[in-house]
Amino acid sequence: MPERTPETHVIDYRAAEKLLAARDPRGAVKLLDRVIAAHPENTSARLLRARAFFAAAQLRPAELEFTIVLEREPDNAYAHFALARTYERQGHPDQARRHFRLAAALDPNPEYLQRARFDT
Numbered sequence: 001m002p003e004r005t006p007e008t009h010v011i012d013y014r015a016a017e018k019l020l021a022a023r024d025p026r027g028a029v030k031l032l033d034r035v036i037a038a039h040p041e042n043t044s045a046r047l048l049r050a051r052a053f054f055a056a057a058q059l060r061p062a063e064l065e066f067t068i069v070l071e072r073e074p075d076n077a078y079a080h081f082a083l084a085r086t087y088e089r090q091g092h093p094d095q096a097r098r099h100f101r102l103a104a105a106l107d108p109n110p111e112y113l114q115r116a117r118f119d120t
Contacts, residue, residue: 077107
């Protein structure tokens with residue numbers, strides 16, 4: 001196998017974005033695994049891999065990746081929202097509500113506000 005370089009990791013990341021957009025989350029995860037193995041600190045790659053896991057209905061790995069992202073970026077509203085959706089799909093409504101509300105508090109995005117259900 002040819003030597004991996006920072007440039008090939010960028011290419012893999014961009015290709016993973018395209019695969020996820022083309023509804024091939026498992027293909028995206030494969031590419032991102034290599035990127036993250038080489039650059040475990042890369043939060044963008046971890047967030048993209050979390051999204052790919054979620055799209056592939058691999059909810060536990062998605063939860064773990066979103067959690068890692070939030071440990072590094074606790075003010076990432078999107079990661080809170082996506083983690084909430086992950087908890088929701090796993091049948092954990094209380095955990096989901098907490099992260100929906102954190103997302104809405106960090107970013108008044110109408111979808112975040114709607115899902116936060118502050119009125120209940």
